[in-house]
Amino acid sequence: MAQKNIVIVGAGFAGVYATKRLAKHFKRDKDVTITLIDRHSYFTYMTELHEVAADRVPEDAIQYDLQRLFCRRKNVKLVTDTVTTIDRANKLVKTKHGAYPYDYVMLGIGSEPNDFGTPGVKEHGFTLGSWEHAVQLKEHIKDVVRRGAIEHDPAKRKALLSIVVVGSGFTGTETIGELRDWRDTLAKESKLDPEEISFALMEMAPTIMNMLDRSDADKAERYLLKRGVKVMKNTGVVGVHDDHVDLKDGSTYPTATLIWTAGVKATDQAKNFGLTQAHAGRIVVDETMASKDDKNIYVVGDVSFFDGHSDRGEPQIVQGAEASAHTALVNIENAMAGKPADVAYKASYSGFMVSLGSKYGVANIMGWLHLSGFFAMLMKHLVNMLYFLQNYSGYYFFQYMMHEFFRTRNDRNIMRGHISRQGNVLWTLPARLYLGAMWLVDVSHKISGDASWFLPKLRLPFDWLMPAATSGASAAGADATSAASGAAETTTTAAKAVFSLSYEYGKEPMMVFDKMPSWMYSITKAMIPNQDVAFFMQRTMTVVELLIGLALVAGLFTFVCGGVSAMFTMIFCLSGMFYWTNMWMIPVAIAVMNGSGRAFGLDKWVVPYLQKTFGKWWYGTPKALYDSDVVK
Ligand SMILES: Cc1cc2nc3c(=O)[nH]c(=O)nc-3n(C[C@H](O)[C@H](O)[C@H](O)COP(=O)(O)OP(=O)(O)OC[C@H]3O[C@@H](n4cnc5c(N)ncnc54)[C@H](O)[C@@H]3O)c2cc1C
Incomplete structure (x- = not known):
């Protein structure tokens, strides 16, 4: 096919939705170029403007950089410029600083407040x-x-x-x-x-x-x-x-x-395109979302006016913007494939959610589910988060979670502040060092002397690994350090076993689980079916424990090490190898995931370096203006 250009004007809800999908559809088609032009280098999450206005979230929380959104889409050219007009005779979209040839245009330049001429x-x-x-x-x-x-x-x-x-x-x-x-x-x-x-x-x-x-x-x-x-x-x-x-x-x-x-009306520039306008300056389209005046120009979102269902046009909301963009993009794809571009707009509005501050809202889902308070707010957040998944943006999904839940100020989040606190990581430094030291002490028993886990003695006390005579013995009571090499030794030493720095109170320390829960038994048996695998596992585990201990003490990758520590501890508990006296490890391991390696630890330098290097490789270098092929 000859070179085809699709130019999308406006990176709002409609424009971003359409660009993502068109880019995916034409990803193997080298002859198709999609150019997305917006006067900003970012997408504005319009529905949360009030959160910035009322200082709930930082100013940049609702700006989503277009380069980050489209970094993996090589067939999308991003242009930061203001579109002034469309030269239909020469098929050029004209901007303040250039012109872009098109075969199809999708115009989604949104709306602006309408004061109806009210003085002042x-x-x-x-x-x-x-x-x-x-x-x-x-x-x-x-x-x-x-x-x-x-x-x-x-x-x-x-x-x-x-x-x-x-x-x-x-x-x-x-x-x-x-x-x-x-x-x-x-x-x-x-x-x-x-x-x-x-x-x-x-x-x-x-x-x-x-x-x-x-x-x-x-x-x-x-x-x-x-x-x-x-x-x-x-x-x-x-x-x-x-x-x-x-x-x-x-x-x-x-x-x-x-x-x-x-009130709102179409963005003022809508009048510059020479296309028929209707109520509040919106551009008139037919049911395929093509302009009544030009079948190669599709108009979507708030700026379009389709009177198929109501003489006031479709509601100017996000669902309408995305539905109209969807209709238009399918018709563009059809037209480019030589098929009839006759797919009609289908209105489908799944409900409304309105927040009244950070803790209360009302919602009407699908017309029958009415929610208020916490659940309405939860629904609003879920829908917002779905938006990032729909647009394949894990980065902004993460940022949204931070701004709305975990890094909020003045208790202004759905949990009334309970899940958000900005503290000093210095206070978890002792916990990090202690946890790291605990792993190292534990590992020191496993790598030296007769009890070494590298000797050809089986240390994992699971009954199916034991010789036939004692295979019915329970694994209960055995622990990670003192599990003996044979079944007999396992049963006799189990009761006295200690893990790492745990101690006896005069009574025997109490096991978290006397024996494995049956589901854990099945999983473990499937993963460690025989002695060969068991030997491999016990050595690997020892090396991993050593690395975790060293990393925690050095403050390196503490988020990962804390998570792995908590996970290992839970596995030990479920495997019937752990005492209540060691349960502190789980909350402490979770606590050090707060970035404690940034206080007197290597994470202070390593994490920013990795973020920078990985960010540059994946998203490119951020810039305010994006390059594109431009006809001067
Ligand atoms: C405060 C507020 C709260 C809202 N709350 C809700 C809500 O809760 N639920 C809901 O469904 N809807 C809500 N809306 C409406 C919703 O935001 C709009 O329906 C939606 O943004 C329309 O999407 P769009 O793509 O048509 O336009 P927009 O998202 O407005 O995007 C238009 C884009 O075009 C760009 N642009 C404009 N002119 C030019 C030009 N000449 N050259 C280049 N680029 C240009 C703009 O920079 C912008 O990026 C709310 C709107 C506001 C303002």
């Missing part, structure tokens, strides 16, 4: 339609709270400490819920009474959250009210000033922070 929103209000908006809002709120805390004029102080969100859709309710979550930290930083910071949600309609079932919306409303948020229904905002807003009923409301989330 642009000058004095805030919106939440991009990463930049989120950062700007966060800085503004920090600033007004600091200023409010030292303001003596009561009216000015009230306006500075009053936060108003207009619009009760996804963006509005998630934003007010998240900001309310931030309140106590904000107040503490400025030595304020938290009650002084007030929140109001204004909605023009007589009810809020009208995209949800009434029962879910009512639950959410009750939660907001309980948290002291003023829910103002039938309230239209008709003007915005720097210290108050004008309401439709002629009254005013004091605030220096008006966040406008009452």
Whole structure:
């Protein structure tokens, strides 16, 4: 086939989804090039913008570098530039700095906040339609709270400490819920009474959250009210000033922070493409997601307008963006294979999840499962994590876990802070050294003298390895260091056996398991079926124990060594070879997995070096602008 170019404009939910799948589909086809153009070098996880705005997660937590997302896709060219127009006569996508030839274009440039021309929103209000908006809002709120805390004029102080969100859709309710979550930290930083910071949600309609079932919306409303948020229904905002807003009923409301989330429209540039636009500037497409004006231009996500199911178009949500991208990409694949490009868009929305801060949310799954509180939040996190798996990004899956669960601040996670703490690894240094020393002491018995595990004496006390006369003897009571070479020795020494540094209390130490659980028995028997394997295993185990001990003392690969230590200890317990007095090893081994090798250990240098080297090899060197073939 002759060289074909697919140009995808916009690396949002729709664009990234389509690029991943097209790249996979054409991975063996050297003649197909996929060019992904975005004005940013990263994908913005738009649905979590409010988390940045309310300082729950670090600013870069919702920026996913495109090079990292597409590093293993050699057929994808990444371009960081702003698309200005499409030259349909010459089949070129034009950007500020170049032009890119295309056979098919997929336009997914998203949407932006719509203030419906309300006076003052642009000058004095805030919106939440991009990463930049989120950062700007966060800085503004920090600033007004600091200023409010030292303001003596009561009216000015009230306006500075009053936060108003207009619009009760996804963006509005998630934003007010998240900001309310931030309140106590904000107040503490400025030595304020938290009650002084007030929140109001204004909605023009007589009810809020009208995209949800009434029962879910009512639950959410009750939660907001309980948290002291003023829910103002039938309230239209008709003007915005720097210290108050004008309401439709002629009254005013004091605030220096008006966040406008009452509507979205197509990104302004949509008008530059010469394609038919409809309601809110969205570009009109047919059921195949191709523009009504040009069958080689597909339009997907928030910017597209398909009126097949509703005269208001499809909802501007992630599921809609991905479903439209899917329709378009299948049609592009068909067209390139010479088949009819007539696959029609199928709307399938599996539910809604709305968070009101880090600990509470409401969800409606598949129209019949209604969740609230912890379970709704859990569902939201699971869906978010699924996104990374769908897009084959283990790296960002890991980062998401860190930002949302394990490295959160001020108890702002689904577990109310219980699984997140940033401590000093120095405090686990003694535990690491002690654990390492324990392995070394244990190994010292196994590599020297008559008890050496390298001598041709069987040390593993399993009954199926014993000579026939005593093969029925239980393995119970035998331990890793003193298991004798024959069955008789095994049974007589078992009761007195000690493991490593364990000691006797005057009574015999108590075994964790007197004998192996039956499932463990079967697995062990399958893995160590005869004496040859047993000899090999006992020597290998000794070498591994030695390496773990040395590595722990030196602080090298402590995460892995801690994990392996915990795993070995559990296996010893289950094998009927371990005492309760040694059980400390499991929690200590888990504790040293906290990166304890970074305190007076080699991990301080080795881990960053490996991260850097491996990252460079796998993801390439990060850069702000990506190269591509460009027609000047
Ligand atoms: C705060 C907030 C909360 C939300 N919460 C939810 C939610 O809970 N659930 C839900 O389903 N939906 C939610 N949404 C809606 C959801 O984010 C959108 O439906 C989705 O992002 C649309 O995807 P898209 O690919 O069409 O556009 P986007 O994801 O917006 O991506 C558009 C991309 O195009 C790029 N771009 C724009 N113009 C140009 C240009 N001229 N040249 C180059 N690149 C350009 C942009 O940089 C951007 O990367 C929320 C939206 C916001 C703002």
